[in-house]
Amino acid sequence: MAADASGPWRGLRNAAILLLIWEIVGRLDLVAGGALPGISEILIRLWVDWGDYPRHIGATLYASSMGFLIGNALGIGAGVLFALSPTALRLFRGVNIAVFALPPIAIAPILVLTLSGMAPRIALAALGVYFVTMTATVIGLSQADSRATDVIRAYGGTRWDILRRVQFRGALPSILAGLRVAAPNAVLGAILAEFGGGGRWGLGAYLLGSLGRGEPDRLWGIGLVATLIAGLSYGLFALLAARTVGSTRAVTLNTAVPDAAPRAGHPLGRIALTFGTIALPFLVWWAFIEATGVPDLISKTPWGVVEYLFLDPTAESAQTRLLAALVETLPITFLGMAAGLGFAFLLAISSRLFPRAIEAFMPVALVTQTMPLVALTPLLVLILGRGPSLTLWVTISVTFFPAFVTLAQGLALVPRSAEDLPRAYGASRWTEMRMVTIPASLPYLFAATRLTVPRALLGVMIAEWLATGKGLGNLLNQSRGFLDYGMIWTVAAVSVLLSVLFYQAVVIVERRVLRRLGMATAE
Amino acid sequence: MSLRLNRRHFLGTAAATAAAASIPLRARASTPFTMQAAWINDAEFAGYFIGIDEGYYAAEGLDLTYLSGGPDVIPESTIIAGRADLALTTPDTTIKAIVEQGAPFKIIGAQYQKNPIGIVSLASNPINEPRDLIGKTLAVPPVNVISVNAMLALNGIDPGQVNIVPYAYDPTPLIRGEIDASLDFTTNVPYTISQQGVEATSFLLYDFGFTIYNDTVVVTEETLTSKRAELVAWLRASRKGWEANFKDPNGWPPKWADTWFAGTGRSIENEIFFNNAQQPLMESPAGYMGMTEEGIEANLRALAEVGIKGTRDMFDTTLLEEI
Structure with a gap:
């Protein structure tokens, strides 16, 4: 977001105005009969409760840091492997998409069933980190300056020399950017697992104990602390990136033609690879259960889920319940995808047309990303009721942010010269937007869609779990009460599978459209 | 651990062994x-x-x-x-x-x-027995829906006559009247609600036939x-x-x-x-x-x-x- 000299101050001023409005609205109990407390009420409560916080923060930091380390070690390791071997990248594609798309609320109960102690928290934090870092590593390594690698090759350097001397250095900014996004993910994953997992310490555990009090100022306080931790971890890596990027950036432009993508080999080999890509996620699932050694009454292998759904005496009842839930969940999920994407798109366009207003909105947008939704539920049901509008808003709040960031990036990258043309002819900002900026950022629109679509299911399931009592989200929770382990695993598997399908559908449309327009995909 | 016994210790150990006969694990x-x-x-x-x-x-x-x-x-x-x-x-x-x-x-x-779980409502909009739930909105933790359906069935009420929504652990929607009642521990929630300056009333599922x-x-x-x-x-x-x-x-x-x-x-x-x-x-x-x-x-x-x-x-x- 570019700004002139007075920009930062105006941004601050707008944010201050927003906070003031929040304070007045909260103090006067104007929203939902006082369910939204004023900023000062939240801060005073935070001060009063402060004695409770250190151990909870400590536990959350421990779990999220462990998850961050493990997730990043795996992410960078896998990224290096994938950058070296396109076959490995192809083979692991299914696993990678599954990790990216899996809805955490469906996975948390599974982790609590199969792991103990801090392990579910660390695992959920690591899962939130892996994909982001892995992708950033692959992109960073594959975008190394080919002139530098040519130099090493010319002097007889090995593949490892290239990796060590050029690619890693070149990839550093990209990896650091990945870590920046990954850090808040780790915090959120840890808090979600703390909420359900039954430990005594951690912000998630504190939130659970506090919910029963019916005191929104406490809940907002916890949300604010979570936001602060997530924000600081983002800031830490942003700072690190700013310090190191300068030394690795190329000074002149590389005009060499990039290497062509390796052609796939024998058709049989390709089929085997595709089969492996699809089979691998199920193998990982099966290996996970073998490794945890949890009895098969409570942990279901892929085959266990097939048995439960198709072969057991209760299969028919299971199918009926699953289908009924899907019929409730899927239509609103498609609406949610459209709403989340539409909201992100509007926001991205507004950020070009009214940059100041959007700058002021950004802190609020960040809070919606780190504030645990369970703490906001009373406020949301009081304002929106328990119908489709609540589900849509929860879905928008879960989906819009990554899509917005991607779109804003795409809009900002449109060449100035292309925008100057309509401007020279006296076109309005909006005409310029319509005729140049939006079409030019189409690859980013698709990238944003890929980010949004799997998360829409997560948003809908959260709303179902907390407020509407319908669909997959509700089925998952009721199954816990019935000790219906088969259904718990089935819902988790089906939700991951659906998210992967949504993702894959976007990828196929994206390839077709962009190929026809002669554009490249954006990561 | 040394196991050498002197006389005093021996008497103590003997007494402990005697006690262990009635309380098998004490001496282990x-x-x-x-x-x-x-x-x-x-x-x-x-x-x-x-x-x-x-x-x-x-x-x-x-x-x-x-x-x-x-x-x-x-x-x-x-x-x-x-x-x-x-x-x-x-x-x-x-x-x-x-x-x-x-x-x-x-x-x-x-x-x-x-069972301490019961139907909690506000004294200003009281739900005193299962019949009062007909046509009302009741928040129930998803894991407890089975119990509520049982209680309703035991009292001849079709669960379809009650609007059951999820209960997300927070009594605020009840206090603000967004829901008419919620299912929770009657030993706990009435106190929380009274802290918000509102009086609550409740009945146990146990007292209406769900005797578990x-x-x-x-x-x-x-x-x-x-x-x-x-x-x-x-x-x-x-x-x-x-x-x-x-x-x-x-x-x-x-x-x-x-x-x-x-x-x-x-x-x-x-x-x-x-x-x-x-x-x-x-x-x-x-x-x-x-x-x-x-x-x-x-x-x-x-x-x-x-x-x-x-x-x-x-x-x-x-x-x-x-x-």
Whole structure:
């Protein structure tokens, strides 16, 4: 977001105005009969409760840091492997998409069933980190300056020399950017697992104990602390990136033609690879259960889920319940995808047309990303009721942010010269937007869609779990009460599978459209 | 450890051995033993905290590890996975799992003789009996929908006549009138609501035909065979803990402000209210943690009404008899 000299101050001023409005609205109990407390009420409560916080923060930091380390070690390791071997990248594609798309609320109960102690928290934090870092590593390594690698090759350097001397250095900014996004993910994953997992310490555990009090100022306080931790971890890596990027950036432009993508080999080999890509996620699932050694009454292998759904005496009842839930969940999920994407798109366009207003909105947008939704539920049901509008808003709040960031990036990258043309002819900002900026950022629109679509299911399931009592989200929770382990695993598997399908559908449309327009995909 | 005996020690050891005849585990080295509770630390588990703090379990030769629960923790899963020897849970889920999935569970004791869950509403918009729920909105934690449907069916009400929505642990929607009633522990939520300056009213599902226990003590059949002595010891120490608790229900919670109740997010006053409110629900002619024949019969009858066909042999009262 570019700004002139007075920009930062105006941004601050707008944010201050927003906070003031929040304070007045909260103090006067104007929203939902006082369910939204004023900023000062939240801060005073935070001060009063402060004695409770250190151990909870400590536990959350421990779990999220462990998850961050493990997730990043795996992410960078896998990224290096994938950058070296396109076959490995192809083979692991299914696993990678599954990790990216899996809805955490469906996975948390599974982790609590199969792991103990801090392990579910660390695992959920690591899962939130892996994909982001892995992708950033692959992109960073594959975008190394080919002139530098040519130099090493010319002097007889090995593949490892290239990796060590050029690619890693070149990839550093990209990896650091990945870590920046990954850090808040780790915090959120840890808090979600703390909420359900039954430990005594951690912000998630504190939130659970506090919910029963019916005191929104406490809940907002916890949300604010979570936001602060997530924000600081983002800031830490942003700072690190700013310090190191300068030394690795190329000074002149590389005009060499990039290497062509390796052609796939024998058709049989390709089929085997595709089969492996699809089979691998199920193998990982099966290996996970073998490794945890949890009895098969409570942990279901892929085959266990097939048995439960198709072969057991209760299969028919299971199918009926699953289908009924899907019929409730899927239509609103498609609406949610459209709403989340539409909201992100509007926001991205507004950020070009009214940059100041959007700058002021950004802190609020960040809070919606780190504030645990369970703490906001009373406020949301009081304002929106328990119908489709609540589900849509929860879905928008879960989906819009990554899509917005991607779109804003795409809009900002449109060449100035292309925008100057309509401007020279006296076109309005909006005409310029319509005729140049939006079409030019189409690859980013698709990238944003890929980010949004799997998360829409997560948003809908959260709303179902907390407020509407319908669909997959509700089925998952009721199954816990019935000790219906088969259904718990089935819902988790089906939700991951659906998210992967949504993702894959976007990828196929994206390839077709962009190929026809002669554009490249954006990561 | 040196085992050389002098005369005084010998007499002491002899006395201990004599005592050990009646209390089998007392003289043994302590055995690791793990229990899985049903929820986060609150007054619901006061008896066990006393048992740990006052050394009742240690005196029985148990080195007790206490695991607190949470929304994603299914207590029965913890014992199946072998991470705990015993779990506190509800008889409806246990018996349903035995009947439908052949789960190897036995119920060996019961903390609440009357299930504390009930319908909580505001005195200004009171729901005094199941009939009053018709046409109203009731928030129920998804895991408890089974219990509510049972209570409605027992009172001749079609569950379709009540608008059931999820209860997300926060009473704010009830206080603000967005819902008419919620299902929760009647020992707990009325206090929270009164703190917001509103008066609450409630009734127990138990008093309207859903006559089941809560926080039933469940073990696997394997544990029942292999750790029988430890289970009896645990029951004995737990009963002692609860007896001590109800001698001074106001005195114990403040003692745990910096230990068991530290950082739970709940207030000590809330725990004191809870501790007093739960006493009448736990008293039994068979003693704390006990199970009477009438009580078991009432559980089976209520569950049979909703299609969960349990049998007497899913309850094992012989360990309680050994206390």
